[in-house]
Amino acid sequence: MKTAFNLSCAASVLALSAGLAQAQEIGACLITKTDTNPFFVKMKEGALAGAAENGIALQTFAGKIDGDVESQVAAVETCIASGAKGILITPTDSRALAPLIGQARDAGLLVIALDTPFEPADTADATFATDNFKAGELIGQWAAATMEDPATAKIAMLDLNPSEVSVDYLRNNGFLQGFGIDIKDPTDIGDEDDPRIVGNDVTNGNEEGGRTAMENLLQIDPGINVVYTINEPAAAGAYEALKAVGLQDQATIVSVDGGCPGVQNVADGVIGATSMQFPLLMASLGIEAIKTWAETGAKPENTPGLDFFNTGVELVTDQPVEGIPSITSQEALEKCWG
Amino acid sequence: MTDTEPPGAARPQPAGAAATVAVFAEGRRGPMGRLQHFLHGNPTMVPVIVLVISIAVFGVIAGERFFSPFNLTLILQQVSIIGILAAAQSLVILTAGIDLSVAAMMVLMSVISGKLAVDWGVPAPLALLISFAGGTAAGLLNGLLVTRIKLPPFIATLGTWNVYYALLLYLSGAQSIRGQDIDEAAPLLKFFGNSIAVGSARLTYGSILMVLIFLVLWYLLTKTAWGRHVYAIGDDKEAAELSGIRTDRMLVSVYAVAGLVCAIGAWAAIGRVGSVSPNSFYEGNLQSITAVVIGGISLFGGRGSIMGALFGALIVGVFQSGLRLAGVDVLWQVFAIGWLIIIAVAIDQWIRKVSG
Numbered sequence: 001m002k003t004a005f006n007l008s009c010a011a012s013v014l015a016l017s018a019g020l021a022q023a024q025e026i027g028a029c030l031i032t033k034t035d036t037n038p039f040f041v042k043m044k045e046g047a048l049a050g051a052a053e054n055g056i057a058l059q060t061f062a063g064k065i066d067g068d069v070e071s072q073v074a075a076v077e078t079c080i081a082s083g084a085k086g087i088l089i090t091p092t093d094s095r096a097l098a099p100l101i102g103q104a105r106d107a108g109l110l111v112i113a114l115d116t117p118f119e120p121a122d123t124a125d126a127t128f129a130t131d132n133f134k135a136g137e138l139i140g141q142w143a144a145a146t147m148e149d150p151a152t153a154k155i156a157m158l159d160l161n162p163s164e165v166s167v168d169y170l171r172n173n174g175f176l177q178g179f180g181i182d183i184k185d186p187t188d189i190g191d192e193d194d195p196r197i198v199g200n201d202v203t204n205g206n207e208e209g210g211r212t213a214m215e216n217l218l219q220i221d222p223g224i225n226v227v228y229t230i231n232e233p234a235a236a237g238a239y240e241a242l243k244a245v246g247l248q249d250q251a252t253i254v255s256v257d258g259g260c261p262g263v264q265n266v267a268d269g270v271i272g273a274t275s276m277q278f279p280l281l282m283a284s285l286g287i288e289a290i291k292t293w294a295e296t297g298a299k300p301e302n303t304p305g306l307d308f309f310n311t312g313v314e315l316v317t318d319q320p321v322e323g324i325p326s327i328t329s330q331e332a333l334e335k336c337w338g
Numbered sequence: 339m340t341d342t343e344p345p346g347a348a349r350p351q352p353a354g355a356a357a358t359v360a361v362f363a364e365g366r367r368g369p370m371g372r373l374q375h376f377l378h379g380n381p382t383m384v385p386v387i388v389l390v391i392s393i394a395v396f397g398v399i400a401g402e403r404f405f406s407p408f409n410l411t412l413i414l415q416q417v418s419i420i421g422i423l424a425a426a427q428s429l430v431i432l433t434a435g436i437d438l439s440v441a442a443m444m445v446l447m448s449v450i451s452g453k454l455a456v457d458w459g460v461p462a463p464l465a466l467l468i469s470f471a472g473g474t475a476a477g478l479l480n481g482l483l484v485t486r487i488k489l490p491p492f493i494a495t496l497g498t499w500n501v502y503y504a505l506l507l508y509l510s511g512a513q514s515i516r517g518q519d520i521d522e523a524a525p526l527l528k529f530f531g532n533s534i535a536v537g538s539a540r541l542t543y544g545s546i547l548m549v550l551i552f553l554v555l556w557y558l559l560t561k562t563a564w565g566r567h568v569y570a571i572g573d574d575k576e577a578a579e580l581s582g583i584r585t586d587r588m589l590v591s592v593y594a595v596a597g598l599v600c601a602i603g604a605w606a607a608i609g610r611v612g613s614v615s616p617n618s619f620y621e622g623n624l625q626s627i628t629a630v631v632i633g634g635i636s637l638f639g640g641r642g643s644i645m646g647a648l649f650g651a652l653i654v655g656v657f658q659s660g661l662r663l664a665g666v667d668v669l670w671q672v673f674a675i676g677w678l679i680i681i682a683v684a685i686d687q688w689i690r691k692v693s694g
Contacts, residue, residue, distance in 0.1 A: 036512045036617050065620060162669040190667075202668050207514060207611045208618035212416055216662045219409055233514055233617065240517060240612030244533070244540070261516050268518050 025057040026294045027084035028287065031075045033092045033116075035062040037205075038259055039279050040090065042337040043114065046283035047088060054291050059084070066205070067163065069093045076100050079109070086110035086290030088283065094119040094166050110293040112300070114282045116167055117308055126289065126300040127308035128282045132170035132256070133177075133186075135275035136228075138315045138324065139254035140178020142273045143226050145321040146252065150180060156217040156251075157189075157200040158210055158229045158238055164189050168230060171256050172200075175228045198224055203234040210237025218245065227253040232262025232274060239270045258316065260336040266316050267329035273317035276327075279337050281311050377685075378692040381634040381642050384685055385649035388632075392653060396660025404663050407539035414545040415533075417629075417655035419444075419610050421548040422603035423622050424629035424647040425555055426596040431630050432559070433592050434572045434639025435484065435491035440600050441622025442502035443476045445615075447604035449506045452515045452614030455524035462524035470601045476502060477597015481590035499623065506616050515614035531609030544606040551599060552648045559644055568592060572639030628675065629654060632682045636690070653678065 030047045032040035044060055051058035059082065061075035072092050077100070079087050086109050091097050094116060101111050101123050113127040121127055144150045157175075160168040166187075173183040181194045190200045198221040203209035210229060218224060218241065227242075229235040235255040242248040255262060258276025265271045289300040303310040314335075315326035367375070377383055397405045423440045430437040447469040454465035476498070483494035520527050530544035559565035567588050570578040579585045608614055633650025635642030654675060661671045 036507060036620075038511065038513050041512050162667075162672065199665075201662070204617075204620075206617040207613050207615040208419075208607075211611060215412055215416065216659070219403060219412065219659070219663060233615065236514065236517065236613055237611065237615075240531075243612075244531070259513075261514055264516065265518070270518070 025055060026291060027057045027059070027082060028290045029059045029061065029075070029079035029082070029084050029087045029089075030283070030286075031061045031072055031079070031087065031089040032114075033063050033066055033072075033090050034068070036065070039115075039257065039277075039337065043090070043279040043283045046280035047287055050284035050287035054287055056287060056291060058287070063092050066161070067092055069096045072097060073100055076104055080104050080107050084109060085294040086112065088112050088114050088286040088290070089124075090115045091118055092116075098123045110290055110299065112286045112289055113308075114286055115279065116165070119166065121307040126302070128285050128289075128300075128311055129308045130277035130282075130313055131306065131308075131310050132167050133174035134310075135256045135277065135313045136171040136174025136176075137178035138275050138313060139228070139256065139273050140175040140180075141324050142178075142315060142317060142321060142326070143175075143228075143252060143254050144179045145324065146272065146319060147226070151196075153179070153196045153226050154221055154224045155179070155197050155226045155228065156214065156224045156238075157197060158203050158213045158217075158227065158234050159189055159200055160205055160230045161202050171230060172228070175254070179226075203230060203237065205231050206233050207237035207240070210234035211241045212237075214238035214241035215244075218242075218247070222247070223250075225251050227251050229253060229255045231255060231257045232259050232265065232271065235262065235271050235274075236265060239265075258314070258332065258336055260333065263316055263329050263332045263336040266318060266332070269318075272319065273315060273326070276314045276316050276332055276335065278311050278335075285309070285311065374689060374692050377689045381636075381686075381689065382646045382649070384634045384682070384689075385632060385646050385653060388682075389649050389653050389656065392656050392660070396656060396664070400660050400663035404660055407537055409659060409663075411539040411541055411545070413652065413655040413659050414548075415540070415542045415610070416659070417651040418542065418545045418548040419603060419607045419619065420622060420625045420629060420654075421648060421651040422551055422599060422606060423619075423626035424633070424651050425548075425551050425644065426599040426603070427623075427626040427630050428633075428635055428642075428644045428647040429555065429559075429568065429592050429596050429599075430491065431627075431635055431637060432568050432572045432639060432642070432644070433589060434575070434637075435589070435592075436495065436627070436637070437480060437491065437593070437596055438495040438623045439476070439480060439499040439502055440596065440626055441619045442499045442506065443473055443597055443600040444604045444607060444622065445619055446476070446502045446506040446509075447473045447601040448608050448614050449510045449515075449616055451527060451604065452520065452608065453509055455527055456515050456519050456614075459523075462526035465524065466526070466605055469604060470598060473597040473599075473601020473604065474594050475597070477594040477600070478590060480597065481593030484593065485586040485589050510614070510616040512616055514616065517612040520608070520613065527605065527608045527614075528612065529609055530606040531612060542609070544610050547602070547606050549648070551602065552645060555599075556644050564588075564591070569640050572641070574640070625654070628679055631686075632678055634682065634686060636686055637683070641690075650682075 063071040111124045113124040115129050117127045118124050169187050169189050172189050173186050176183045184191045199217050201213035201216050203213045227238050232255045235253050252272040255271050255274040316332040317326050318329050320326045426440050451465045451469035454460040455462045483489045484491050533540045533542040567583045571585050629650035630647045633646030635646050658671050
């Protein structure tokens with residue numbers, strides 16, 4: 001992780017000097033899912049900073065809400081027309097955009113998926129992403145290790161939304177596998193038959209949804225003692241629901257993201273553990289890849305054994321368990337995004 | 339007994355009009371006809387009947403857990419914010435308008451009061467007052483766009499929805515203000531998250547506030563001149579104008595009141611969610627319209643009782659809770675709400691035929 005980061009720093013310094021020498025600017029586009037999620041806001045910051053360092057003219061686009069395919073289609077079309085050398089995109093629909101991405105590549109653009117892989121992943125030239133299954137697995141292992149007897153677990157699963165996008169099922173099933181539950185179909189949510197799972201509900205990844213979903217699942221079983229959440233805002237909402245009925249000490253909440261408010265919530269004991277991801281790194285590596293492509297024609301390569309380039313995950317918790325590497329919330333506050 | 343109009347409970351009669359202005363001799367009216375006639379006079383009965391039936395049906399399907407006082411008060415709590423938005427929405431829809439910006443106004447005002455009180459050290463009561471003024475101003479802008487610039491309400495509020503949404507993203511940086519930080523700096527902002535426990539029932543202040551807002555607006559709409567003018571404008575704006583109502587000024591006041599209600603809702607939302615969450619309630623405008631429509635308020639204006647919107651919001655809550663407890667996948671909840679909307683408007687159309 002650290003080496004990758006240092007390398008990228010070194011690369012950007014090199015690129016900076018090269019960029020200064022170069023008069024003609026390379027065009028690139030960043031297309032994110034929304035401008036509402038701090039994750040993408042941070043990604044945009046990283047990309048803009050990387051672009052400024054590398055002398056790249058970056059245009060940015062975003063959908064209005066998660067799932068807004070149309071805005072992303074229009075953005076890709078605009079980008080092709082603008083003569084850019086490459087596109088960094090977080091596809092809001094892993095499948096729907098595939099044909100258009102093919103057109104962009106035919107037109108000579110390098111397309112890199114950030115954060116969310118396409119289906120199939122080789123729709124894009126490369127994917128720079130968090131290993132979301134691994135992110136889920138880490139908090140699953142941690143949750144099981146902190147329980148006296150995982151056989152007595154009553155688990156609430158707070159997922160994203162009804163469309164079951166890849167990030168949703170990867171984190172969900174990663175968590176369950178890490179906890180030691182048979183996940184059946186790894187791309188399906190809710191097909192497990194382990195009686196320890198109380199139920200699944202959707203949160204839209206925000207506090208309001210997290211609270212309502214937690215209330216609903218507590219209605220099914222008030223004995224819930226492990227809560228998986230798709231992200232930290234949903235986790236904060238779940239905590240409020242537990243607190244409202246005085247059950248906040250009965251249940252351990254785990255989450256994924258590594259946003260600063262989420263890390264702060266780990267420090268405050270609201271969230272037991274969270275898996276931190278690195279949106280800035282995804283974006284800055286993406287910008288460098290486009291620059292390399294424009295100058296040498298070389299494409300980025302995947303992490304061995306995966307069909308994407310893994311930008312890393314770190315477990316953040318103040319109750320470390322043996323055998324699962326983790327960092328404390330204090331250390332994490334220095335690296336958090338948003 | 340069927341040869342006179344039934345007493346118009348929810349539809350105010352113009353002052354001084356005789357109760358038997360129109361007498362239709364209809365000797366043979368079947369049971370459906372009577373029902374149609376009854377519902378025409380009492381449009382709020384449709385949602386009330388649907389609510390009672392759905393509670394009964396889900397009580398059978400989902401069992402005791404559904405019927406527990408805890409769950410019933412939980413439903414009230416879960417619909418409270420959308421309910422408050424629906425109250426604001428009802429005002430505008432009664433004038434034959436629509437307000438797509440309600441949820442954006444609300445979230446923007448929650449961000450403003452949160453930023454002021456938590457990040458910038460403004461005393462919480464002052465921060466709340468500023469947000470109320472802001473909500474009123476945001477509603478006022480909607481009203482002025484509709485009356486002065488003559489934009490259709492749909493377009494005016496489609497525009498301001500986007501404007502307010504962009505502003506709230508800008509102000510918040512799309513980042514939530516954590517509940518723990520609010521507790522420390524301005525616990526007053528979470529006031530409506532407190533609750534009164536009666537046995538296993540838990541009435542949050544937020545759900546009580548929702549009911550109070552409905553009662554106050556119901557009083558204003560049915561017992562004051564302002565309220566009668568709202569109905570008159572929704573029924574026939576030109577006729578209202580000819581009868582001396584200053585319709586533009588009325589409309590501006592309606593949009594402004596709606597904005598104020600949204601700002602009060604913003605305070606309640608902070609209590610409900612437990613934090614200031616810029617990403618929540620994105621579809622609140624559509625959910626509020628759903629509640630209004632299921633509540634039997636006509637989208638064509640001038641007809642329906644604001645209490646209907648409360649029942650509409652509760653029906654949605656009952657369906658969601660009941661289907662959830664019965665173990666139905668979330669996408670079928672969406673499916674069911676969709677049919678509820680269609681059936682509600684179809685019934686409204688059928689009832690309207692009685693006068694046609």
